[in-house]
Amino acid sequence: MIFAHLRRITGALFLGLTLATAAVVPSMAATVVTVNGTPVTDVQIDQRLRLFQMEGNRTGRKGATEQLITEAIQMSEAKRLGITVSNAQVDEAFLQIARNLKLSQDRLAEMLRQSGVSKDTLKDRLRAAIAWNGVAERAVMPNVQISELDLDQTAAGRIxxxxxxxxxxxxxxxxxxxxxxxxxxxxxxxxxxxxxxxxxxxxxxxxxxxxxxxxxxxxxxxxxxxxxxxxxxxxxxxxxxxxxxxxxxxxxxxxxxxxxxAEDLTFVKDEVRAEVGNDTMQKQVDDYMATLRKNAKIIYN
Structure with a gap:
């Protein structure tokens, strides 16, 4: 199915797809877990699970719950840092997904609806991805350091x-x-x-x-x-x-x-710098998230 590629495509937004908990929670929804004061409800988990099924993600209800917890932590940190995401940014991300899937926005929304998934579920996830990107740029990227010696040695090995x-x-x-x-x-x-x-x-x-x-x-x-x-x-x-x-x-x-x-490492070194920078950035972002999760107040009901 076309949605077998959805996670891969939307994952390119940054380090992975995420779901905000900012969506309006129906009054009959039951809170399953509270993360830093933000409720994650059974309705949100059910919606995420349906989206997982469209994408071929087989981690089940536990995976959906854990992902929502992580995303609630991410959104909490974005709020702490004063990072906001406009509706226009989310709409543009939704449009880009539709284009990548060679669909119109309306057709994408219809396919989601047919699978019992509100388009707001996907949009909320995109909002969190964009917010987390902002967190990484502000709190992590300035601290990423790359050793010039390591770059030279790696580049030399490729010549x-x-x-x-x-x-x-x-x-x-x-x-x-x-x-x-x-x-x-x-x-x-x-x-x-x-x-x-x-x-x-x-x-x-x-x-x-x-x-x-x-x-x-x-x-x-x-x-x-x-x-x-x-x-x-x-x-x-x-x-x-x-x-x-x-x-x-x-x-x-x-x-x-x-x-x-003449051994010129300039061009190879530029490629290595991008690769090493991405790897280093990924590791430090993962470490940052691990610290946030360790310090988060997570209460299961």
Whole structure:
């Protein structure tokens, strides 16, 4: 079913889906547990359980209750920090879920209704997710620290031998718009390649061919190049030129004008920083929640 993907899609809002306890509680609802003074009722648990069933979540009533307790704690902390979520933010999140599921908002609401789930149940959950995101940004993110040494060591471990080079390159293109006539242009490129004697004569040699251009690519580190190209260049010396490759505009070759040994971690390090930052942030948010839950006043009725 389409709702088998609902938890995954809505989970992308931040660290997981959550449900606020701010919804109006029917007068006949019975309070099952009170969290920091906020009641969690049997109606809320039943609604969450129905949503779980739509999503394929099989943790049952216990899972629904525990999730609601966690979310009540999250909402309590958001309130303590003065973090509020507007209805417009919630509506936008609801719309985004509908778009991700390739549904209209009305159709999403109808599918929820057919399964006995009020759309406000999902909206309340989104409200809490947004609020908890605000808590993390305000109370956790400023304390996230990443060791530059650890980043350097991790990044260095991801650099292969063929990526430890810095180049100054020229690109030789035999124009074939849209790839039309690429085979013939490849044959010409190979003839050019066989006569190539270095970057200084690259332009002069291109004048012997129709619609051939020489472009100064400039300085590039191997990590900025496609892996296959970087591997080919690593096995060549200055004055070498790569085999022809068909691209959108025609047939391309790269010529090495300068080549030096240079371990540049910049690009790999940026990727590592994002990964480590996310992992560190997740751990600290989990620790923050564990502390809140430990200190929460939870009373089962």
């Amino acid at each position: 292969a031998d063929f990526q430890n080079f810095d180049y100054i390159l020229k690109e030789v293109i035999f124009v074939a718009p849209g790839g039309q006539g690429a085979s013939g242009r490849t044959a010409q490129a190979n003839r050019y390649r066989s006569g190539f004697a270095g970057c200084d004569s690259a332009v002069q040699l291109s004048l012997n061919y129709t619609d051939a251009a020489v472009i100064d690519v400039g300085r590039r580190h191997a990590t900025q190049l496609p892996e296959a190209v970087a591997k080919e260049l690593a096995g060549m010396n200055v004055g070498g030129i790569t085999k022809p490759r068909v691209i959108e505009s025609g047939v391309s070759m790269l010529a090495i004008c300068e080549k030096t040994q």
